[in-house]
Amino acid sequence: MMAMDNSDIHRLVDVPSYADFLESYLNPNIPVIIGPEVVKDWPASRLWTCEAEDGNRTINWVYLAEHYGQCEITVADCSTSDAFGNLECETALFGDVVSKWQEGQGQDLYVKDWHLPRIAESHKSPSTTLSPDHISPAAFYVTPDIFCDDWMNAYYTAFTPDDFRFVYCGAKGTFTPLHRDVYCSYSWSTNVCGRKRWWIYPPEDTKYLFMRERRVAAHDVRCVDESKFPDFKKAKPLVVIQEAGETIFV
Secondary structure (H helix, E strand, O other): OOOEOHHHOEEEOOOOOHHHHHHHHHOOOOOEEEOHHHHOOOHHHHHOEEEOOOOOEEEOHHHHHHHHOOOEEEEEEEEEEOOOOOEEEEEEEHHHHHHHHHOOOOOOEEEEEEOHHHHHHHOOOOOOOOOHHHOOHHHOOOOOHHHOOOHHHHHHHHHOOOOOOOEEEEOOOOOOOOOOOHHHOOOEEEOOOOOEEEEEOOHHHHHHOEOOOOOOEOOOOOOOOOOOOOOHHHOOOEEEEEOOOOEEEO
């Protein structure tokens, strides 16, 4: 499979103005990675991580379990999937999943689609015991100015019990199956800690990503059965490594 590498994505050290972001990336639908400057003041960068023995930052599981351990979350097992390539998920307490990770277990478990900002805003869920100091999303993050023009979340948070602000975490090798975001929307994502590899496929390659007989997309782009997806190798994704502290817009 031919792929473009990290050098093909725009990487910005300085935070662009909204006008520059709109003209250069949002309107033309061009992915971009912005350096840590855009989220340098996030409390999560300080509170959710701690210094490891090698001097790098690592996840502060003790802090997360203490403050968010009683939150009910959705956790996927990345070693299994259903007939349509979806990860099989179940609900659990975040603290129970953290305990497994701390014991060296559950390496295939992936906490996904966790509506932590919504929970923090409402502070009404019986499944959480957030302390008074952590009942606001501002306790861990603030939406960067260049992403504040968010019509979808503005509508959903005002008129529905749903939103599209999520927290994800998992061990090395956990992943999200090949997909397009809800309603084909734009999105942005920040790595508080760790690294993430993205395979970004251009719209014109969509026809190569499905079975010929069924409208089922490939599940894991790292390991595709060419007998079922004979055209998949024709796709030319942009493969990007997103480092800790970096924010990607797609």
